Amino acid sequence: MRKQFIALLALAAAAGTGACSGGAAGTSAQDLKGQTVEVVGPWTGDEQKNFEKVLAEFTSKTGAEVKYTPAGDELPTVLQTRISGGTPPNVALIAQPGLVAQFAKANALKPVNADVEKAVTDHNAAVWKKLGSVDGKLYGFTFKTANKSAFWYSEKAFKQVGATPPATWDDLVKTSKAISETGLAAVAVGGADGWTLTDWFENVYLRTAGPENYDKLAKHEIPWTDPSVRKALEELAKLWGEPTLVAGGALQTEFPKSVINVFGEPPTAAMVFEADFVASVISTNTKAKVGQDAKFFPFPSVAGSKDAVVAGGDMAVQFKDDKATTELMKFLASPESGQIWAGLGGFLSPNKDIPSSAYPDDVTKDLAKRVVDAGDNVRFDMSDLAPAAFGGTKGAGEWKDLQDFLADPKNVDGIMQRLEANAVKAYGK
């Protein structure tokens, strides 16, 4: 035990001198001893274990005790309750930027300290800083991100028609038609879950309408009846509108099932579109090997658009501004913390100073690189930016409207009107 402790101490000292030269000038090892920091985050299971390893590194560096409370999907409710009760945690990781803005406006959050702000500016593209700012003040930064612009495909199905990963949307439709000639549907769509459909739409919209319009639509500054929305829906209909291209029963297929439909036995489709976490669904539910039988290509360019990525992510924010809390924020903003989790797998970071060698395999490396390379063309998941009544409710709002669109892709006008009506109600303007 004692030996271990000494070893840890030595490690901490080494790490401390090595990587933390950027911000923590005054923090030598162990000088926060006796202080406790509480972190609330969404991660449970394996992700919790991995995050706790990141926190353990902080403890060994500074001596501050860190207590992690997993809150799962109920995180907003948990935080809301604790803030009302006057006992907020020191730090929270929040997946909904809208919630961060809400807390910031209610003065529940503390703006980050100048050192943290500098770290955020140094290590990330400007778009991430903008995402964490409310009324010109920086409240947080994205610690863990999800790359929601990936098409995962079955190598076997592609080989059968000699197809290669398409680079443009038209190529994708062409490849899809070739695949459908072999009797296999081209794409599996997890339409029973509305959020997969909003991700489809967001990726096409970001490409056809551009990042500026994307920002406007996310704030509902342009209506959903805008011609740019029509264009995106029409592009989408090129794929969704062909019954031979989309695997049957899409509206009854939940997201994990749609992945199994492609990589399980027997497959019913050749591709599935979704985020990087498809990889973990593949490895837990099917025999296919990621990187070998299951590969991905980035969401293709539509009408000559530049590389762009729709991302999700968990933003670190602080409710208190004591020294230990600030040190932890500084640590989380540094490449060092992300590097630990990156090595453990299942983690992507927008932090461009995490070397790509930190990621465990080629697929993850590539997924992370695309987020970093897209630079300021990264946009946060629009439905997560929208009020929950519109962008986050089962069987209502955008989810339901896009499900209806998947059921009847010809009805572009009707869907646009319904989207606009629901948006007006939810945004209250």
Add this chain to the structure above:
Amino acid sequence: MRLRTNVDAAPGRSPRQAIPFLLPALVVLAALVLYPLVYSLIRSFFDARGDEFVGLSNYVDTFTDPRTLTAFRNNVIWVVVAPAAVTGLGLIFAVLTERIRWATAFRLVLFMPMAISLFASGIIFRLVYEEDPNQGIVNAAAVGVHDVFSPASQYPGARPREGYAATEAGFTAARPSRAGEVITLPLIGFSPQDVPAQALPASVPSAGDGELRGVVWLDVSVGGKAGSVDPTERGLPGVAVEAVREGKVVARTTTGDDGRFTFPDLARGEVVVRLPSSNFTLPFRGLTWLGPSLITPVIISSWIWIMTGFAITFIAAGLSAIPRDALEAARVDGATEWQVFRRVTIPLLSPVLLVVFVTLVINVLKIFELVFVIAPGSVQEEANVLALQMWQVSFGTGGDQGAGSALAVILFLLVAPAMLFNIRRFRRERS
């Protein structure tokens, strides 16, 4: 009433004496029932944030919101169908199991679903009604029965590459042909791995005098040219081909192992080649149980499965309390078993049946978990019920607890008459 000096002799007569004893229960009741009730009522007159009085506007919104109206409609369907079905089934099973030997064991089995949480039952039925016949047992059974009577076609989903119009009878050539010509008929939409083993590499036959010849093959291969027979592509054996003249089939043949077919003696004049749809009918995959049209009946059926045991237990208890001599007397008087059941058993049981029915009505109005679990997100709107709508409005969608409270009050008002009825009944029985 005059108080006696010795209070202990008549306990409960003095309110002053009673209050201290009732107080703990009253406090608990007030804190857990009365306060939430009153607070919900007050809350329902305020807006989403809870600080602006909006009068009845939450109620107006509720009654004009299409989602809530669907929920109302579904609740009506539930109340009309489900409690009556469960009470009826309960009665039938209770009467039938009374006569058999292993009655208790049988009832135990029927009662077992009650021991499973509604949530878990929901997950079970979500799988039972899954659309994919490889997973959903209902569709697996439907497909099994269907395939016994009409077996699947040989090339489900295959289709000609181009130049053929899909009609009811099959794929009909756009251009007519005549004897002496050679027809190449490339099919797509079928996996090369599923081609029968006896299939031979395809090749185009030479033209024959007075004969119409052709080849049907699977035009799918890596690097193959669309519409031409490539070396690795094989013919499709056993495809029925028809020659049609003026709407009538004049000749019929099937392809050989190399995919070739020949119409030997067609008279002069043009014919249209057609591939009958029986070649390509898609296999029957069962019904979309969890789709928008069937979802409410499906959820009701699972609720019936769960609650029937409850009804049986109560009705069986009522049955055993019926005086045997009444039944015997009827039988001695020459009544048939049906008459005994109809004229004696049911009237004597009616108080129990009524209590069971009303309890089920209350239960049905509050139904929540089953709908939440069984209905996939895409049809949750169609399957919606009031309790689920209340939860979604209050907590699911940005938290409008004002509108949610309004729904809660409406739900309470709907349940209240049934509750009152039950309470009065119990009271009458006791007196």
